[in-house]
Amino acid sequence: MNGNSKESTVLGVVVSFSNRNAKVRCSDGNILTCSLKGKITDSSFQGYKSPVAGDHVSVIPISKQNGVIESIFERKSELSRYNEKGETKQVLAANIDLVVCIASTRAPPFRPRFIDRVGVMAEYCGLPFLIVCNKIDLGLDVSIESRLAAFQKLGYGVVKSSVRDSIGIDELRTSLLGKTSVFIGQSGTGKSSIINCLIPGADQRIAEISDKHKRGKHTTTLSAMVSSSNGDIDIIDTPGIRRLAIRNIEPDDLGFYFPDMVPFLGLCEFGASCTHRYELHCFVKQAVQEGIIHHDRYESYLRMRAELEETRNTKTNESRKPLRSATYKFEDEEW
Template identity: 40%
Template sequence: MTGVVLYGINNIFSVRAEGRIFECRIKGKKLRDRDDYNVITAGDHVEIQADMNDPRKASILAVSARQNALMRWNKKRLSRQIVAANLDRVLCVASLGVPPFRPRFVDRVIVAAESEAIPCSIVVNKVDVATGDDVKQRIRVYRELGYAVFETSCLTGEGIDHVRDSTATGVTAMFGQSGAGKSSLIRLLVAGAEPRIGEVSEKYERGRHTTNVSAMWERDDGSCVIDTPGVRELDISHLEPSVVGAAFREFLAPATRCEFSPCTHRHEPECGVRDAVARGEIHPDRYESYLRILVEREESQGLSRRTQWTPTR
């Protein structure tokens, strides 16, 4: 029978199939021998075989082909880590105050989503905290680029209904920095959900990791929300430069004027993207964000000579 993975811990997975929840383990070596850090994640569709001796348990025989997957590069294991699969949208959860709004983190989430053709929106949480004009200006840039931006407060309830409406169908992955309020948002969006709530380290203005695994929460209307582990940084070194550039949507039109193809938009002469930056048509910090992603990828290449992966659509 076919089921959907709700979460997995230590290679034991909770799978919903035919209206029941099964405790599942992987059967055989075929799945375990894959190169990815994890072979199964929340949102995966799997084939399972019920245990004849225990109706609560089953074995996972196969993972169905994914529609898409939200992924990151695992520096320790030098491999792709699949965060969530088969998504209809990604919500990048950022915050004002502590931790502070970090546009370059948001940029990386957008690239990770758009590289898999997953629509991405931005949730700016803790709007009850005062913020500066520079942050407001960056939020305005995202809106001008066509990204939906939801401004929310878990304390006052501001904006929660808009997020609830935007996630009323399909499967949504919530991805964000530790301490940004992602799990608190899920508690407001999903009745009965009890993700772990974390504190924020005031010394470093960073959140502490409290959600350790991706977990799918089902709502009464049939939609699902996946709570993903909070992170301090997002490494997307598994993506080719051409894929990264294509995910900066304001680069697409200027890139058609580049003399060279492919063009990394770094040092090549007659580069349409660099010309657009010089004319003020592309925000300079967005361009700097793109460059930093490429530099990090090059540094990662020095640690691993694995073949880099280009997504297929």
């Protein structure tokens, strides 16, 4: 086995990656378990530390089941989160066309601030955003409807679904056709259940939520791409996220990732330096008062901004404590 003969390489898509081994779906449809060729810092790896689900790669097959990833092609897009424990960027999925946040009405409860954060991530990556509110069989109340309507007004797709009662699944399927989508959400909202419903034979593991805490049990532990048999739908299922930290955005730029705030940015008396928090003659605050911006979206903005400011101020301290205290400050928040 060596990588010199170009004829022997095939193209493929990474289905999943763990422990230096990737499952790659090759262009001939074969799934190979692949190791990485040489060091992952090689220039052929485009500076990517490791492949992730959705990566386009070239592979040297070495047997019917195994191969070696020779290179990772440049990513068209990637969705990453900030890992507070490891204090590093963690890429969840590559080459995606659509970010889908799966929320639930109950069990676990509807957490709009979580959705707001995924929305900021999607805007930051320049990707379209779709919200699925699953488990509507458990009841949809007025406050959930109001928040969903506010998302819809922003141009985000909203699908109300129930896996149990087979509602909204066909509508969702239509939105996913011809795309690679990433499903992201808190544990137990039904990401894997929806995938099993959309793609017969997907066989993603699902589990009851915990009786005691009414939270998911973090059943999915690895990002993995699941594809329909005719190839018209690719979905990357991801492990449930308890808390979504936003980093790497300048506090003054945060408003740009809130499409409801964008029309007012720069109009305030203090121009681009307005924090939209306490300043007089602030057009954003005025829009909130007039109900043009949903007050709860504004509250999300304020919380994210405070977090960005706090973590930026503590960045220079090598101690991990300040970062933790910033985290705890938000632990009483509703998600």
